[in-house]
Amino acid sequence: MSQRLLVLLFAAATLAFPFVPGVPEFWITLADYIGLFSLVALGLVVLTGVGGMTSFGQAAFVGFGAYTTAVMTLNWGVSPWLTLPVALAITALAALLIGAVTVRLSGHYLPLGTIAWGISIYYVFGNTPWLGAHDGLSGIPPLSIGTFALYDARAFYLVLWFVLAAALLATANLLNSRLGRGIRALRRGARAAEAFGIDTARAKLIVFVYAALLAALSGWLYAHFQRAVNPSAFGLNAGIEYLLMAVVGGAGSIPGALLGAAIVTILKDVLQDILPGLLGAAGNFETIVFGILLVVLLQTARDGLWPLVARLLPAPPPLPVPVAAPLPRRTLPPPGTPLVAVEAARKAFGGLTAVNDVSFTVHAGEIVGLIGPNGAGKSTTFNLITGMLRLTAGEVRFDGERIDGLPSQAIAARGIARTFQHVKLVPEMSVLENVALGAHLRGRAGMLRALLRLDRAEETQLLAEAARQLERVGLAEHMHRPAGALALGPLRLAEIARALCLDPTLLLLDEPAAGLRHREKQALADLLRRLRGEGLGIVLVEHDMDFVMGLTDRLVVLDFGVKIAEGAPAAVRNDPAVVEAYLGGVA
C-alpha cells in the first residue's frame, strides 16, 4: 500500500467519522478540540521541531485570534468570516513585533523570552476591561454558512477539518520548497545556510509569524466553537500544553502534530474523568500526569511517538531523479582576470592575531593553494573572505568592489561559494536537498508560491541542478539518502556539489580531500582541473601535499597568521622559511 493511499484513507476516515451511526456527540466534540489544538501544534512543529525555536507562548497568539473575533462580532456585529482576515492581520503584526525581538534571542534565552511575553500577554488579557478581564467574553455568534449556523459539533467538524487539512497541506508544501530548505537548515546548519545566501534572521521571523498565524486561526475557530473566551485558555499553562503536544507527537514531523494533539487531548479528558475520583477532590490533576509524561518522554523517546508509528508504515517509494532544463548560468570573467584581492587583512581575537596583514590575489582560471601548519589562519582567512568574520583591519575586494563588511548572503550572491572544514550539512535532510540549498540564490519562489505549490517548475529545476552537481562529484547514487548516513569523504564531496550549485565564480575549498580515498582524490583533482578549465578561480586549503603540489598553480603559505611565502609550488617547496615552518628549525 502506497503512502499516498494511506493518506487518502486517513482523510476519508476522518471525513466519515461524524456520520458513522452510533458515534456519540461527545466524541465529535473531542475530535473538534483535537483539530483546534492540532493547528497550534502544527505551528510548533515548524517553529520548534524544524526551526529549532522552542516556544512556550503560542497560547497567547491563539488568544489574539480569539479575542479579535470576539470583540468584533460582539461589539460591532461584524460577520465572523470578515473578522478572520482582521484576526490574522493583527496577529501577524503582533508576531512581527514580538518575533523581531524573540528570534534574535540565542540558545536558552529564546524559550525564556517566550515564557516572559507569554505570561505578560495573559495578564494583559486578564486585566483589560474591554476584553472582559478575567471573566472573558461570552455570547459570541457561531460560524454560519448562508443561513445555516454551525451550532452543532458535527457541522463545525467539517469546516474545522477542512481548514486543518488545508493547513497541513500548505505546511508540507512550505517545508518542501526553496524557502523550506532554508527553514530546515536553521537548527543545525544555519552558518552554511548563510553562506549560500539564506537570510536566516528573516527565515526565522517568517517561521515565527507562520506559527503565530496558525495559532490565531485556531483561536478564531475556537472562539466561534466555544462561543465564549476567557484568558485562562491563553496562559502559560496552555502554552506548555501545546508544546507537550508537539513533543509527544514528535516535534520534527507534520503528522506528529496531529498525533500529539490527539493523544494529549484524549488523555486529558480521560484523566479529568478518572483522577478526581481517585484523589477524592476536584482540580487540574491531569497536570501531574502531563508533567511526568513530559519528563519520561524526553528521557526515553526524545523524538516523540510519530517515528515509532512511522516505522510501522510502508517505506516511501524510491524517488525519481529530478530532470529539468538547466538553470541560466552567469558569464565567467576571462581567465587571468583578478577575482578576489585580499589586502593587508588582519583578524585579532582579543590578544591573538590569527591573520596578520595577509595579502594575496586569486585570478579566474587558476587554482591557488592556501597552506600552512595547523593554526596558521587558513580557515580564518576563508571566514574573512566569506563575511563569516569581520576584519579587524585591511580590505577584501571582489571584482574591484570592497566586500568586507557585507553579510555572508551578499557575498554569496556575488558568486563566492565555499565548503567547510567541519562539514556543515543538515543530517536529517537528504543529500539532494542539502545540495539544492546551494542553488538557493538561483531561484525566486517565495512564501506564497511555496504554500500554494506554485513553485514546482522552479523547484524541479533547482533539484535537477543539484542532481547534476552530485553526478559530477560522483555521488549520484546517494542523492536520496539522509546526509547523516554518509561517511566523511562523501560528505565533503557533497559540500563541493553544494558549492557548485551556487554557479560560483570563485570556489573556496577547506580541506576537500581529507577523508577521501586515493581514487576519490584523483577524481576530485580531475574535477577541479575541469572547473579551472571552465574559468573558475579556486582556493584550496589542504594538508595533503601530494594533492596540493600536483594540482595548484600557485601557493600562499601562512604561519602563525603571517604570509611567509608565495609562488609556484616547486619554488615554495624549497623555500627555507617554509621548510622551517613545517619541520621546525635545525638546531
Added chain:
Amino acid sequence: MDATIALFLVQDGILNGAIYALLAVALVLVFAVTRVILIPQGEFVAYGALTLAALEAGIVPGTVWLLAGLAPVAAALEFWRQRHGLDARRSGRIVLVDLVLPGALLSLAVALAPTKPAFPVAVLLTLALVAPLGPLLYRVAFQPLADAPVLVLLIVAVGVHLALTGLGLVFFGAEGMRTSPLSASMFSLGDLVVTGQSLAVVATSGALLLALWLFFDRTLIGKALRASAVNRIGARLVGIPTAMSGRLAFLMAAGIGAFSGILIGPVTTIYYDTGFLVGLKGFVAAIVGGLVSYPITVAAALVVGLVEAFASFGASAFKEVIVFMIILPVLLWRSLRGAPVEDED
C-alpha cells in the same frame, strides 16, 4: 505619592528583592553546575511555606508523601545504575540513604505534626522535608539526561514544574495560607513603620548570601562545585564526581527555596501555585546576571523587587506585565553580545 508611601514601597521592594536574590542565586548555582534552568525553583518556595503552615495547623504535610514516593524510585534507579559492581556495602548505603533516612523523616513528621511542634522545630522539620526533594528530583528527572542539550533539560524542568504544581494542589488544597512571622515586633522610624519581619528577612537572607559566598570561596566542596560549573569533563578528570555536584546543587536550591518560603510565608498569602511567579521573578534577576554572575544577580534581584513594589502602587493590574517585560531587553542584550549565527550541537 509622598515620601512615606515611597519609603514604604522601598521597604516592600527590598523585602521581596531579598527573597528574589536568594532564589536567583540558587538558579545561577543550579544552572552553572548542571545546565538545568530550574523552572520548578518556585515550587520549593510554595512547598516550604505550605509545609510549615500545615505543621502549624497540626496537619501532616503532603510533602512527606512526595518524599515517600520519590525516594523508592530514586533507590530503584540507583540500584539499576550500579547493577554491575553492586556489593553489600553499596547496597546497604543505598538502602540507608534512600529508604531508611526518608522513612525516618516520614515517621518523624507523622509523629510530630499532630503535636503542633514549636516554631523552631517546625521550621527545621520543614527544611528537612523539602530540601531532600531537590536531589531526589535531580536523580529521577535530570540525571538520566545529564548530557542532553540545555533546551531538552529546560523542557524537562517545565515538566517537573507542571507535576509539582499539580501535586501541590493535591497536598495542600486550593486554599491560600500564611505562616507565623519570624518576629512580630514593629517600630517606627519617623513616619515609617518597620516590621520586625522585614528586618528578619533582610538579615537572614543577607546572612545566607554571605554564607554562600564563603562556601564557594573558602571550602573545598564549594570550589569543587565551581569547578564542575566551569568544565564538567575537566572536573571529572580531576576526581570531582559531577553527579554528586548536581545533587548538592539541587539540595542547596531546594533548601534555599524552602527557606525563602518560610521567610515570605508570613507576609504573602501562599497558594499551591504561587511559587511559579515568585520563582520567575528570581529568574528575571538571574538572567540579568547572565546566569553566571552572583553579585550582578543579587543587585538585579533588588531592582526587580523595587520595580515590582512601585508598579503595584502605580499600575497594580499590570504589575506582572511590567516585571516580566523587564526581561526582554535584557535577553536581547545578552543574545546580541553572543554569536550572530549558531548551530545546535
